[in-house]
Amino acid sequence: MTDALTQLRELQSADLPVHGGRTLAYVYDSGLPDIDRIGREAVAAYAGSNGLDPTAFPSLLRMETEVVGTAADLLGAPESVVGTVTSGGTESVLLAVQAARDAHPGVERPRMVLPSTAHAAFHKAAHYFGVEPVLVPVGPDFRADPAAMAAAMDDRTVLVVASAPSYAHGVVDPVTAIAAAAAERGIRCHVDACIGGWVLPYATRLGRDVPAWTFAVEGVTSISVDLHKYAYAPKGTSVLLHRTPDLRRPQFFASAAWPGYTMLNSTMQSTKSGGPLAGAWAVLRSLGDEGYERLARDVFEAVDRIRAGVDEMPELAVVSTPDSTLLALTTDGSCDPFTVCDEMAARGWYVQPQMSFAGSPATIHLSVSAATLPHVAELLAALAEAVAAAVAAGPVTVDPAVATFIGDLDPNSLSEEDFDGLLLAAGLVGAAGSEKGELALPQRMAEVNAMLDLASAAMREALLVAFLDRLTRPTRR
Numbered sequence: 001m002t003d004a005l006t007q008l009r010e011l012q013s014a015d016l017p018v019h020g021g022r023t024l025a026y027v028y029d030s031g032l033p034d035i036d037r038i039g040r041e042a043v044a045a046y047a048g049s050n051g052l053d054p055t056a057f058p059s060l061l062r063m064e065t066e067v068v069g070t071a072a073d074l075l076g077a078p079e080s081v082v083g084t085v086t087s088g089g090t091e092s093v094l095l096a097v098q099a100a101r102d103a104h105p106g107v108e109r110p111r112m113v114l115p116s117t118a119h120a121a122f123h124k125a126a127h128y129f130g131v132e133p134v135l136v137p138v139g140p141d142f143r144a145d146p147a148a149m150a151a152a153m154d155d156r157t158v159l160v161v162a163s164a165p166s167y168a169h170g171v172v173d174p175v176t177a178i179a180a181a182a183a184e185r186g187i188r189c190h191v192d193a194c195i196g197g198w199v200l201p202y203a204t205r206l207g208r209d210v211p212a213w214t215f216a217v218e219g220v221t222s223i224s225v226d227l228h229k230y231a232y233a234p235k236g237t238s239v240l241l242h243r244t245p246d247l248r249r250p251q252f253f254a255s256a257a258w259p260g261y262t263m264l265n266s267t268m269q270s271t272k273s274g275g276p277l278a279g280a281w282a283v284l285r286s287l288g289d290e291g292y293e294r295l296a297r298d299v300f301e302a303v304d305r306i307r308a309g310v311d312e313m314p315e316l317a318v319v320s321t322p323d324s325t326l327l328a329l330t331t332d333g334s335c336d337p338f339t340v341c342d343e344m345a346a347r348g349w350y351v352q353p354q355m356s357f358a359g360s361p362a363t364i365h366l367s368v369s370a371a372t373l374p375h376v377a378e379l380l381a382a383l384a385e386a387v388a389a390a391v392a393a394g395p396v397t398v399d400p401a402v403a404t405f406i407g408d409l410d411p412n413s414l415s416e417e418d419f420d421g422l423l424l425a426a427g428l429v430g431a432a433g434s435e436k437g438e439l440a441l442p443q444r445m446a447e448v449n450a451m452l453d454l455a456s457a458a459m460r461e462a463l464l465v466a467f468l469d470r471l472t473r474p475t476r477r
């Protein structure tokens with residue numbers, strides 16, 4: 001009998017690689033094997049510790065206050081700042097929205113003002129907490145429009161959001177103007193620096209031109225920054241900072257309304273593994289300020305070289321001059337971006353398709369890591385080949401009957417049988433070779449993505465939820 005760990009390694013070999021700098025979304029790779037080992041060992045050492053009660057596990061409390069302190073130092077925070085380590089960017093965003101809502105119990109139907117490019121985590125928060133999102137279109141450079149955002153603020157607004165940078169386009173919103181407009185009206189302003197928060201301060205230090213966005217900006221009341229992105233920590237940590245303890249207070253939850261221990265939580269989780277916090281603490285300690293500066297130099301060199309290479313390719317263009325380590329690429333009419341993604345995958349590179357949105361065409365997303373730097377030439381060669389292959393392949397066509405169906409129908413009117421039929425037609429289930437009741441994921445996603453891209457937002461959401469439902473049926477004996 002093969003042991004479980006051997007089996008795990010076999011299973012894992014089918015996943016996207018988390019090292020090697022060729023996976024340009026989902027994972028962030030320092031390229032330093034020692035750092036990965038230290039993070040992994042720290043996670044393992046604390047896998048059984050419980051962050052539920054900081055008095056029972058004082059080492060976790062100490063690590064948390066130190067990690068929050070390091071984040072505060074990096075982000076120009078005043079002495080008054082406080083913070084919490086959460087499980088990820090989404091939890092940081094959820095808590096920022098929840099705290100803003102609960103700071104205003106008198107506001108009956110609370111709202112938050114978001115640039116249209118804000119991360120979907122805010123829509124999740126809206127859904128969970130009943131805070132209405134007021135979406136404000138961004139400018140032609142995909143940066144938020146501060147005047148339009150100011151105009152959208154009203155008596156019901158409990159939170160205003162800016163990104164540093166936005167995930168989809170990698171640009172930093174004009175935080176100074178947005179935060180000033182919020183402060184003038186006494187509204188909280190959250191800067192979502194989940195992806196850029198640990199790398200942008202070093203970009204500034206390296207002399208790159210980054211608009212102000214930290215606590216140095218007056219009116220910024222909270223900032224989220226993920227450690228499991230550009231702090232290169234193992235998955236499962238983010239930091240949510242509030243400018244003052246008063247601003248954080250509504251985030252905390254206590255309950256004595258039951259006969260067990262008095263529940264006292266700073267996050268959405270209660271029992272939580274000490275592993276991710278220990279992993280992040282160990283990686284932060286090991287890299288230190290100098291380590292992060294070196295990694296920032298590497299990642300920005302990679303970004304600049306990728307950008308220069310893309311500028312040489314007539315079929316591709318960078319959507320908006322990136323402020324950070326993310327690139328969004330568009331194609332001209334000669335090739336389909338989803339096919340380019342497939343062709344990259346066939347060459348061992350994962351780049352992420354982004355659907356068309358609000359009149360802008362579909363794009364290709366790259367989250368560049370420090371580990372990509374030694375492979376930039378290979379990346380550009382693969383991209384050139386992928387583009388040539390996509391040009392040769394021609395446009396992706398969607399069956400007109402399917403297109404009409406998904407374009408015209410209200411997903412709320414569809415039955416489970418309708419979804420079965422649609423998922424089959426879309427190529428998302430029942431592909432050749434799949435056993436009874438088993439899903440076979442298509443190797444090439446261009447056709448599926450083209451179909452999803454035609455669907456309305458509501459239909460795309462419903463289709464993918466139906467897909468996930470079928471994907472996650474239990475494996476029984």
Ligand SMILES: *Cc1c(COP(=O)(O)O)cnc(C)c1O
Nearest residue numbers: 088089090119121167192194195
């Ligand atoms: C990644 C990201 C989030 C959500 O973070 P998760 O860690 O995936 O939960 C929120 N905002 C931005 C800008 C991000 O890039």
